[in-house]
Amino acid sequence: MTMNPKNTARWAAAFLTVASVAGVGGFWLGKRDPSQRSDTSAAQNGRKILYWYDPMVPTERYNNPNSLSSMGMKTIPKYADEVPDAGPGVRVDADARQSLGMRVATVTFGSLPSGLTVTGTIDFNQRDIAIVQSRSSGFVTRVYARAAGDVIGAGAPIADLQLPEWGGAQGEFLAVKRLGQEDLAHAARQRLKLMGMSDALINEVERTGRTNGTVTIRAPIAGAIQALDVREGMTVAAGQSLAQISGIRTVWLNAAVPEAQANLIRIGQGARIALSAFPGESFTGKVTAILPITQPDSRTMTVRIELANRGGRLRPGMFASVSFDGDNRSALLVPRDALIRTGARTLIMLALPDGRYRPAEVRTGRESGDKTEIVAGLSAGEKVVVSGQFLLDSEASLAGVSARPIGDKQ
Known part of the structure; x- marks a missing residue:
């Protein structure tokens, strides 16, 4: 079908009055070329009729000029020269x-571009946690000045334990060493290591020839003490937890993303973070996980972003605004x-x-x-x-x- 400037007004009128079926039908029929108004004139002009149809129901086709469409409208002819020859x-x-x-x-x-900005809070990196335990039964002889919430460095002392079992095993090791049998001495040394003694402690016992059943429990990583369950004079059992330490080299930012926009987030996607505690300063991180649970009250999904925590400035509980990269x-x-x-x-x-x-x-x-x-x-x-x-x-x-x-x- 070809449109020219004369038909532009007809287009606009048909589009604006599409709600009125009778009006639209009359408009289109009224605008038709006079040669198309009757089959007789069509025959006189030599135009070939393909079928009859109702413009309001163009998918219905009839082979009878007196047919009525499903809408009760009289059908009009469709001519061969109205069908585009260059394709639909x-x-x-x-x-x-x-x-x-x-x-x-x-x-x-x-x-x-993402254009998505949400809020979130800082939390500890739950993958960076150390549990400090007693490797043997004994009792606490000293507790260093520590408390839950303290930030300590790697290797910082926590408590001194007196472990009688260690002292007995060290005495047996020294006795075997005096026998001069290398295979037995090697086996006794391996036993001390399996009990949890460090190479430095074993070498000290071997060098001095004296047993030492007192061991200083130290922090294996730098971080914040989450729990401290040791007091001076208390008895401890093998495998008992003495302290829990959360690392602070990296932290997690848990961002709340509306579930309707969760499709905009991908693992590895970059994010820019602004913290209320540091106005005018921007931090960067990457999405490491999209948690599989949607919060039923807020209809949000938790997106986890890992951030480097240089100098320990980022503290759990801080509020943040998160803008995701495209x-x-x-x-x-x-x-x-x-x-x-x-x-x-x-x-x-x-x-x-x-x-x-x-x-x-x-x-x-x-x-x-x-x-x-x-x-x-x-x-x-x-x-x-x-x-x-x-x-x-x-x-x-x-x-x-x-x-x-x-x-x-x-």
């Missing part, structure tokens, strides 16, 4: 395109204004050669700003209508032009 679609000449102010955009590959995945993008959402499906109006236009069904993905990802239905380099597409879609529907299905590139 509606045709619009250059003057009509200019009058309608139609704009066309090219389908391209690109990355979507997804680096390449995606097929079109302007959001080009989409025609019908509820049942999403259409886009293709700009074809020779001034033709045809609707195409598409499947969309993520959206950000004025761009929308096309998952299926389009190829890079195709052109889509950004302005005036709704009027074109109405004209295509009236002309019986079907939308290009997903997967069809013709």
Whole structure:
């Protein structure tokens, strides 16, 4: 179907009065060329009739000029010279395109900016935890000045334990050494190591020839003491927990992302963090996990970001604002204004050669700003209508032009 400037007013009127079936039908019938109003005049002009149809129900076709459509409207003829010979679609000449102010955009590959900002709180890195235990039964002879919440360095002393079992095993080791049997001495030394004694303690016993059943328990990592269950004079059993230490070299930022926007987040995605405690300063990190549980009260998902904690400045409980970087995945993008959402499906109006236009069904993905990802239905380099597409879609529907299905590139 060809459109010229004389038909531009007819397009606008048909589009604005689509709610009135009778009015639209009368408008289109009234605007037809007089040669199309009767079969007799058509025969006189030598025009070939393909079938009869109702413009309001273009998918119904009849072979009888006296037929009524399912809407009760009298059918009109469809002529062979009205069918585009260059392929499916509606045709619009250059003057009509200019009058309608139609704009066309090219389908391209690109990355979507995230534009997503959420809130979160700092927490300890739960993968960086050390549990300090007693390796043998004994009692506490000294507790150093420590308390829960203290930040200590690696190797800092926590408590001194007197372990009688260690003293007995060291005495046996020294006795075997005096026998001069290397294999027995080696076996006795291995026993001391299995009991939890360090090489430095064993070497000291071997060098001095004296037993030492007192051991100083030290922090294996630098961090904050979460629990301290040791007091001077208390008895401890083998395997008893004495302290729990959380490392502070790195921390977690738990960000609350609305479930409706969870598809914008990917593992490894970068994030920029602003903390209320450090105004004007920005921190960076990466998404390390997206927890599988949605909070039922807030309908948010927890996104975990790992941050380096230089100088121990980031403390658990701090409030933060998180802005996620754009997804680096390449995606097929079109302007959001080009989409025609019908509820049942999403259409886009293709700009074809020779001034033709045809609707195409598409499947969309993520959206950000004025761009929308096309998952299926389009190829890079195709052109889509950004302005005036709704009027074109109405004209295509009236002309019986079907939308290009997903997967069809013709």
